[in-house]
């Protein structure tokens with residue numbers, strides 16, 4: 001595979017702390033590259049049998065001082081995560097132990113600290129996985145909810161990689177037919193050949209449209225559905241946000257116009273990731289800062305997957321027209337005059353503790369309805385969607401071609417479609433795409 005080269009030291013042996021920073025029971029230090037055997041011999045007194053954990057003293061190479069007693073593992077390339085020789089030290093997770101082992105490694109010839117995502121980048125470079133699977137690995141590390149974990153696991157396991165490889169192979173075959181026709185034109189065969197190319201392009205187009213149909217759910221599972229709390233000033237929006245987040249995130253006060261910025265909180269709603277957004281109360285105002293807050297609130301309403309509209313007896317207003325589904329809530333149920341508020345879906349009082357369970361159940365049901373099945377989605381990022389939309393556009397042109405369409409035009413559309421699939425999986429030279437993706441990784445992955 002053709003992979004952009006790293007800025008420096010592709011042949012270096014890289015190492016990093018692969019487990020979390022800070023004190024822990026066990027810390028895992030990972031090494032990968034041509035010097036791994038040498039590193040294990042120098043520090044652990046030998047190279048263990050592949051995939052067999054052995055207990056060894058780790059020594060500082062120069063002084064021979066014992067740094068720790070560690071579990072040592074060796075994975076011989078190419079049957080390893082990166083495709084290179086890989087080693088692991090499972091050491092006691094104290095800061096001084098980790099520091100000592102890392103600085104001993106740094107002293108070995110040809111060894112250096114890994115860049116962000118470099119282990120996975122090498123895995124892609126060595127054909128162990130494609131870019132979409134690498135993105136799945138990054139998502140797995142970031143997963144906060146069950147649905148995110150399941151989706152990431154499928155993707156890291158190559159669900160989109162396999163589909164894309166199949167699409168690309170079929171596009172290549174169609175392209176080969178079209179190019180053969182350009183090189184060896186045979187007037188008689190043209191209609192039959194064109195019919196076959198059109199039919200195959202149509203089938204492929206259908207499969208890609210089906211993948212795109214699940215894209216929104218896939219992306220929402222990954223990023224979290226956006227639930228926006230909105231309403232007039234003092235309706236109790238920030239109070240509700242704090243109650244749902246179970247901590248004091250937003251300032252609450254009896255002064256109308258307290259919240260100005262949007263405040264975001266990540267919640268796990270019945271296994272689905274949700275970003276809950278508190279907004280400034282919507283009203284006409286001459287206060288410059290509050291006006292900016294109201295503008296931000298309106299922008300949030302536009303990107304909402306669900307709007308939770310709050311009203312109370314002392315803060316009444318009709319909701320604005322929004323594209324997303326809207327849940328109308330009557331707050332401060334404990335207040336006199338609440339009954340005067342008509343049409344609402346849930347009535348609650350954060351102070352009185354009533355109605356909260358009903359609201360949570362409604363929110364969970366709406367999240368489930370919006371996202372269920374999303375963990376099966378192939379398309380989980382805007383990047384995937386954008387490339388596949390390009391593929392679909394070109395295939396749509398090909399399937400609609402007629403006898404008068406020059407075969408060169410058909411070939412060009414097929415080529416552009418294949419190139420977009422190539423960008424999706426990383427089987428092209430595009431440094432920016434790599435940088436975009438691997439920037440999200442932490443060191444040691």
Ligand SMILES: Nc1nc2c(ncn2[C@@H]2O[C@H](COP(=O)(O)OP(=O)(O)OP(=O)(O)O)[C@@H](O)[C@H]2O)c(=O)[nH]1
Nearest residue numbers: 233234235236237238239253257258259281350351
């Ligand atoms: N009685 C009663 N008062 C409440 C309840 N919830 C909130 N309040 C009060 O209503 C006032 C406004 O609450 P906030 O949460 O700041 O309202 P907000 O909608 O965020 O207000 P802005 O940010 O200014 O738009 C505060 O004094 C809260 O204590 C409730 O359930 N019952």
Ligand SMILES: [K+]
Nearest residue numbers: 234253255258
């Ligand atoms: K307030």
Ligand SMILES: [Mg+2]
Nearest residue numbers: 237238258259
């Ligand atoms: Mg507020």
